[in-house]
Amino acid sequence: MEPSELEHSxxxxxxxxxxxxxxxxxxxxxxxATAGAAAASPRAALAAESSPFPKGFLWGxxxxxxxxxxxxxxSDLWVLEHLKPTIFAEPSGxxxxxxxxxxxxxxxxxxxxxxxxxxxxxxxxxxxEQGFFSNAELDHYRxxxxxxxxxxxxxxxxxxxxxxxxxxxxxxGWESDGSADxxxxxAERAAKHLGDLVSYATTFNEPNVPMLIAWMNFDMPAGxxxxxxxxxxxxxxxxxxxxxxxxxLRDHMIAAHHRGLASMKSGPGKYPVGxxxxxxxxxxxxxxxxxxxxxxxxxxxxxxxxxxxxxxGVQTYTRARVGKSKDLPPEPGVELTQVGWEFWPEALGETxxxxxxxxKVPVYVTENGIATExxxxxxxxxxxALAAVQKCLADKIDVRGYIHWTLMDNFxxxxxxxxxxxxxxxxxxxxxxxxxxxxxxxxxxxxRNGV
Numbered sequence: 329m330e331p332s333e334l335e336h337s338x339x340x341x342x343x344x345x346x347x348x349x350x351x352x353x354x355x356x357x358x359x360x361a362t363a364g365a366a367a368a369s370p371r372a373a374l375a376a377e378s379s380p381f382p383k384g385f386l387w388g389x390x391x392x393x394x395x396x397x398x399x400x401x402x403s404d405l406w407v408l409e410h411l412k413p414t415i416f417a418e419p420s421g422x423x424x425x426x427x428x429x430x431x432x433x434x435x436x437x438x439x440x441x442x443x444x445x446x447x448x449x450x451x452x453x454x455x456x457e458q459g460f461f462s463n464a465e466l467d468h469y470r471x472x473x474x475x476x477x478x479x480x481x482x483x484x485x486x487x488x489x490x491x492x493x494x495x496x497x498x499x500x501g502w503e504s505d506g507s508a509d510x511x512x513x514x515a516e517r518a519a520k521h522l523g524d525l526v527s528y529a530t531t532f533n534e535p536n537v538p539m540l541i542a543w544m545n546f547d548m549p550a551g552x553x554x555x556x557x558x559x560x561x562x563x564x565x566x567x568x569x570x571x572x573x574x575x576x577l578r579d580h581m582i583a584a585h586h587r588g589l590a591s592m593k594s595g596p597g598k599y600p601v602g603x604x605x606x607x608x609x610x611x612x613x614x615x616x617x618x619x620x621x622x623x624x625x626x627x628x629x630x631x632x633x634x635x636x637x638x639x640x641g642v643q644t645y646t647r648a649r650v651g652k653s654k655d656l657p658p659e660p661g662v663e664l665t666q667v668g669w670e671f672w673p674e675a676l677g678e679t680x681x682x683x684x685x686x687x688k689v690p691v692y693v694t695e696n697g698i699a700t701e702x703x704x705x706x707x708x709x710x711x712x713a714l715a716a717v718q719k720c721l722a723d724k725i726d727v728r729g730y731i732h733w734t735l736m737d738n739f740x741x742x743x744x745x746x747x748x749x750x751x752x753x754x755x756x757x758x759x760x761x762x763x764x765x766x767x768x769x770x771x772x773x774x775x776r777n778g779v
Contacts, residue, residue, distance in 0.1 A: 382776035386729025387774030388444030417744035418493035441772030448489035468765035473525035501567020512587035604641030609675030641694030677716030
């Protein structure tokens, strides 16, 4: 998730306005239909401008526990979702019931041709009360890891994907001075129980989002919501990743990253550990653009943290036109996705180059995708994004994997279930999964490790 989604969805939730989808016009379809053989065949177009990917390249899809598992009742976001009023369009509920259906989902992922599954384990399940660790829940995630290996899929585990236990929120969340210690203890326990089955790991998913929200000067209704949330759990405070003090969050989470990395390295198992960073392709707009300042404040501290890690996960969806003190609205006439972002797949190449130059460690694309009802646009987005990746590889940039967001349509935070990011559609009444053509397109590339 990018912060622009947060802004877009919060506005919708507050106003009750319908989603603003920018469909392709009829002439766009005619242009695609007459653009020649390469445009008519995405695989042929990619082949025309690329070469095979490196041996051992990771191909996968990603999910997050709260967005797909369902009934994450001990988490902070479950509390926020059920407040009235709330910034969430709807509660997560059963989500995709991935908690019970993981084995079939992983088997389907492998059958499509992917060799990697990035998912998060849920701290709120593993430590539902402070100091109590559930062996039953740890065993559950051990079975998820085992299912990956049974299907010849490498698991990439994220320890914290936005959510935390509600007891942690009651202590002040990431703004609490003891937050890094508590995270390190959780990381150590998880590593001890699961580490021998982990192939890759990351501490946090997009921990720089609060800095980005603050830089964008976006006005969140933090005070009233936090007061209601604290009251709901019988506490005098409620710390929130999305609504907290961005400087305290940054400092404590960076400390937690380093502590968590060391905990995961304590064994068992030996696997690389990194951190996933939300990065837009920032483009200076005007002579007095604040792009460099934005980069320094929003990405700089976390790219420095990544430089002391084994790799950096790049998570990119679109570009940002950066004015003097904030990001500018989408450029008129540019195709928009369901969440109001510009259709700009080439952004990925620019962010890979930027992250690699700053962190000087291997790069994995740990999220990249598009929210759209038109799957032909997802195919085109993937095609062009991968062309950008291969240009980076041609320039000797150490890119080692591409993990698409997301495996299946899911609960997209404040936007609810409306945005369709999935390679697979999900029937929310029956929980049936239906792979889209984009899943087969990307899976075929993964199987061939090229086109």
